[in-house]
Amino acid sequence: MIVLNSSDGATFEVEESVAVQSQTIKHMIEDNCADTSIPLPNVNGVTLARVLEYIKKHAEAKDDEEGLKSFDAEFVKVDQASLFEIILAANYLDIKGLLDLTCQTVADQIKDLTVEEVRAIFNIMNDFTPEEEAKLRNDHAWAFE
């Protein structure tokens, strides 16, 4: 069993065979940095719990394609802030499947919206002047057809 410490002091136990889905953890174990526990200062407790939920499910139901698909679909139904926390954690922990899943989810949101709508749902501030924006849109006219 491997012990993981989140940034806010929570501890989690997980089987080594499951934990190595994270390339970061895998390398730490291989480099013998994991005698007592592995500190993860970049991931808070709530997010780490979610990430562990993901890797546990993907370890136990490895061959059940349909089951994993529906699990993944439900897994990403979280609020924006949590989703980004999971993305950052998946990136730090180097868990490709989770990173792919979460980034695809965000991409799917951007895909069907206009620029204004994307700004709205992600609270992106438009720091262009109207002239600057118009020029950019003109330069990339092919993208706006």
Add this chain to the structure above:
Amino acid sequence: MESRAILATGFGPRKCAKIGQPLKDQISRLPDEILVYILSCLTLKEAARTSVLSKRWIDLWRSMACLDFDASKVLKKMFSISSWGRYADFVRKERCKYVEWVDKVLLQSDKSLALDDLRVAFCLDNFYGDKIHKWLQHAFARRVQRLELNLFADDDPPSSQESYTFHYELFCLSSGQSQPGYSEIHHHAQIGFKSLRALSLKSLNVTGEVLEFFLINCPFLERLVVEASSVLINLRVCGPSIALKYLEVCCCLMLQSIIVSDTNLVSLKTTEAHHLVLQNVPMLVNVWVSGNSRNLVRDVTSWLSCCLSKLEEKGIVHELPQLTNLKEFVLIASASKDHSLIGFTSLIRASPNLEKFVLKLESWWDDMVRRDRKLKKAASFPLQHLKVVELLGYYGRRSELELVEYFLENAIVLEKLIIDPRDPRNVTWPKTRKERKQEKKQEKLARICAKQQIEGLIPSHIEFSIL
């Protein structure tokens, strides 16, 4: 036109407790690499639109490692124009737009940034040769790993004078020495092309010599696809140093020989099986062949017999050399009238580890005959691994029923039997209403035949479906 969509409930703009203050921009907290990763899940146009979101986003899309210049909507529209005058105008206009698009995005991109994927797919001919050459040079300078160039010929078959000709000499000097006067990008391209892992060239002129050059000089080249090159005459894929795992050669009508020997090829797909010679390809697992010959079984067995040396098992010499790694076999036959196909079973017997067999029958409706004749049988031989059998283009002939019975008798671990009466050919020309109606009628009849002939024979543990 930018499309509109209903916002998902989890993502609506929300105000926090302090009234009038919107929540922070969370997405911009993510580092550049992650934002670029998200953008690479979008199409090129969708990603480029994000450049207008805010100053942070202006150039993020330019770091995308995959460039797919996809104009499939335009192409679809183009191929559906019936009036020649309108078609010519449309093509002319759209070609200019497409070339401008690729120029703008590709040639202005950062040359030092590695490129994973480049796909250019539009009907362009040699008139744009210089442009295409610049794009390729740029792609190789950026160490492109997967390159697809599909130039959809206007004519069918394409006339070789007008098609773009792939000259590797222009950017890969075989002497390996750079000469003064050649631009820096040329120099980078000479080194960069060796990063190729997958190369797909369709509807342009590329000779066997050029392909062999890439096979020998690209140590990571695992996937090679060539389609519709009328100057491809001979191709040799030989030698253990070649990294190739997947080879596809289709619709090269002037082809005279393909020789694949002493390599670790895993998958092979070709429509020129009658020119294929296979020798010592022990890793071959997937074979997809179609050939144009009157006596397909004989031709196929002749190249099969060049594979692996004969095996002797308990003193019994098998009639065909064993293809021990063959797991999936798709066979396309235009079997006319009601000629028996039972001869193919000798091929199946020669593949002891075969797991999936697909037979595509591409016969014309008026060349198929249903008559009542005695079913031919093949020698009994347990097929230890065959789990899935698909018969596409099922018509209800005795020749087809013979095969079904053969599999039911001999495939002792059979799990799925799929009968599909639909024509397996992907025809590109639009069918008239009358033709479609005729087709539907034939399919319905074939389904009824299949049901009557086969349903009663299937044991309950086998999944049987008529599509």
